[in-house]
Amino acid sequence: MAIDSMVMIMFVLLALLLVAVLATVVVRNLLGSAILLAVTSTVVALILFVLEMKLAAVMELAVCAGLVTAIYASAISLSKPEQDEKRNVKAENRAWILRHLALPLILIALAVLVVFLVPQVPIDFGTAADAAGGAAGAASPTVQTVLWDLRMVDILSLALLILAGVLGVAALIGKREEK
Amino acid sequence: MLFTMFVVTIVLTAAAGIYSLIASQNLIRVLIAMELVNKGAALLIAIAGRISGQMAQAESFIIALIIVEVVVTAIGAVLAITIHAKTGSIEIGTLSLGKEADHVK
Numbered sequence: 418m419a420i421d422s423m424v425m426i427m428f429v430l431l432a433l434l435l436v437a438v439l440a441t442v443v444v445r446n447l448l449g450s451a452i453l454l455a456v457t458s459t460v461v462a463l464i465l466f467v468l469e470m471k472l473a474a475v476m477e478l479a480v481c482a483g484l485v486t487a488i489y490a491s492a493i494s495l496s497k498p499e500q501d502e503k504r505n506v507k508a509e510n511r512a513w514i515l516r517h518l519a520l521p522l523i524l525i526a527l528a529v530l531v532v533f534l535v536p537q538v539p540i541d542f543g544t545a546a547d548a549a550g551g552a553a554g555a556a557s558p559t560v561q562t563v564l565w566d567l568r569m570v571d572i573l574s575l576a577l578l579i580l581a582g583v584l585g586v587a588a589l590i591g592k593r594e595e596k
Numbered sequence: 597m598l599f600t601m602f603v604v605t606i607v608l609t610a611a612a613g614i615y616s617l618i619a620s621q622n623l624i625r626v627l628i629a630m631e632l633v634n635k636g637a638a639l640l641i642a643i644a645g646r647i648s649g650q651m652a653q654a655e656s657f658i659i660a661l662i663i664v665e666v667v668v669t670a671i672g673a674v675l676a677i678t679i680h681a682k683t684g685s686i687e688i689g690t691l692s693l694g695k696e697a698d699h700v701k
Contacts, residue, residue, distance in 0.1 A: 424598055431605045438609045438632060442616045447624055454628050461635050465658070468646050473658040477638070480662050485631070485669050492624055492673035496680035516619055523615065524608050531604045538599040538647060563652045564659070571656075575663050582667035589674045 427467055434460045442520065445513050451489035458482035472560050602643050610636030623676040623686040627669055634665050 437460055441453040458481035465474035564572060613632030620626050638658050645654020680686045 427598060428601060431601050434605055435608060438612050438635075441628065441632065442612045447622065450625065450628055454631055457632070457635060461638065464639065465642055468642050468651075470642055470645075470651060470655045470658065473638075473642070473655045473662070476659050476662050480666055481631075485666060488669055488673050489624065489628070492676055495677045496624070496686050520612070520615055524611060527607055527611050528604050531607050532600055535600055535603045537597070540598050540602070540643070540646060557649070558652050560652045560655045563656045568656055571660060575660055578664065578667055582670055585671050586674045589671075589678050 423467065427464070430460055430464050430467065434464065439520075439524075443517055445510070447493050448490065451486055451493065454489070455482045455486040458485070599643075599647075602639070606636050606639045606643070609633075609639065621688045623679065623688065624673070626688070627672045627676070630672075631665065631669065634661060637661060 434457065437453055437457040441450055441457055444450045444453060458477055462474045462478040462482065465471075465477055558567065610633050613629045613634075613636065616629035616632065617626060620629060638661055641654050641657050641661070645651050645657075648654075676686050679691065683690055
C-alpha cells in the first residue's frame, strides 16, 4: 500500500516536472522563465527526496531553487532586457510562437521513441529498497564517506572551482566598474 | 512503467533544454536552457544510482553537478551583465559585431 502511494507520488512529480520544464522553455518573459526554473528545481528536489537522496535534495532546493534564482533575477534586472522587448512586441510574439511550434512535435516523437525502445526495469521503493540496501548496506559507504574519503580529490577540485568562479565574477565586475 | 516514465521525463527535459539552447538568442535564456539539461543529467544520475544500488556515489555526483552548475550560472550571469553594459544588448546576434560595428560607425 505504502509502495503504491510512493509510485503514485512519483508519477505526479514527474508529470509536474514535465509541465514546469515546458513552461520554462515556452514562457517569453525572462523573469517568468527564471521563476519557472525555480519551480522545476523544487520538483527535482522533491523527486530526489522521494528517491532517498536527502542531502542532494536539500542542495538542489537551497542552491538551485534559491541562490540561482536570485542570480537570474539580479542579472535580468541589471541587464534590463524588457526595454529591448518593448520595441515591436506583436511581431516578436508572432516570431516566438512560430519558433516554438515545432517543440511539442519533437517532444511527443521523442516520448514515443523512448516508450518503445526502453526496456522495463523495476524501481523499488520503501521496504523492498531498504532490504536491498540492507543486503549490500554493510559494505556500501554513506554519502559522507564517499565525499570526504573516497572522492577527496573531487572535493578539492570543487573548492578550487568555486574559488575560480568567485575570482572570475570579481574580475568581471571589477573590470566593469573601472570603465 | 515507472522506469519508462522516468526515462521519458529525463529525455524530454534534456531535449527541451537543448531545443531552447539552439532556438534562443538571449544569453540569459541560454543559461536557463543549460540548467534544464543539467536537471535531466541529475535525474539520470539519481535513477542510475537507485537502480544500481550505489546511492551514495550518485548523491555525491549530483552534489558536484549542482556546485558546477552554480559556478557556471554565476559566471554566465556576470558575463551577460558585462556584455549588456558594453553593447546595450544581450542578444547573441549582436555579439559578433564588436570591432566591425565600430568600423561601420
